[in-house]
Amino acid sequence: MTRHTIINIQQIRDDICKRKAMPPFGPDTSINRLKTINETQRSFTPEVVELLLGEIDVLSKSEWTLADELVKAQKRIAELEARAFNPAILDVIAERHRQQSVEGWTPEHDNAYQNSELADAAACYAIHAHNQGFSTPAYWPWSPDWWKQSGARRDLVKAGALILAEIERIDRAAGIGVKGE
Template sequence: MSPTPAVAIPETTRDLEAYKLKTYRCEWQLLHGAVDQYGNNFEAYESSSFPTREDAETARDKSATKNIYNGMWVPNNAPHGYCETQIRYVEVPLASSSAAPSGEAEPVAKALDDIAAERQRQISAEGWTVEHDDEHDQGEMALAAACYAYEATRTEHQRSLDDGFAPPMWPWAERWWKPTTRRRDLVKAGALIVAEIERLDRATKG
């Protein structure tokens, strides 16, 4: 099965239910394929699709073994020759989609889309449900957002000096402090701000 042409991998998969202009479905494809001895000309002979990269990685861990010499994942059912396992992000067009946002709207839509997806990930993967968020009524989520936003202003050198330690104003246990890239940190900050706004709205209605 030939894989759908891949695009650049974003920081997170998109939550299409949160975005009204649904022009594509996002997938993480786990591909088992053949390569030459130099790792070129990847040609998939088996492909599976998953809604998140985490799901694809879980499936990969069950179906492939990591080569300790070159770090490549080799499928356990490799039929012959040189084989490799890859995970690719793809956007599959929807047949019934409406017109895609054009021009200057696209970067904005992608940024908002990624924030919506991160908000959904926080709920489904981290377990930060509405009930959980309502317990943090002292501005913790806004403070956590500020920490991630501030982290995104720092240089790579400054970030490396922290050695993974959370900033002093981080409101939760240090194991929940997970900075990565500057853009990803801003996406997390945006999602936490959304969570705090939603909490405030529920408190006002209550």
């Protein structure tokens, strides 16, 4: 508070306590009450009250601004959480994990691919996801025995996991660390 009157918050608190401690009105207490009121008057001048009200107004506006920002941040967090825990994303990550833990396609194994095999396999699953039951695509990079269509959604999940494997391989080749490896 950088106005002409300096407000001593502790003094105001002390004066409020003194006024609260005043005895009730009565024939024997009136003089003591008047003395207390007179001693504490400095904390209750119109100028001090006006300055305090102005500061409260500023703080209230700041609080509302902060409250609005908090609400916006909470909404954004909820949006990001909804995206992060999207079932499709979780299914792709689970498939990538399955490929590694069940099929044994380790990062070291994937590092051996140098001719976009992982990306090509992903493309095959993605392109043919809605064309179930056809023969192995001509550009399938591996033995036809590994072409295993499983339905549109499942094939797209496989495609996503294969793309993730290719991105991880590229990152490893570039020296970019991949968590969990």
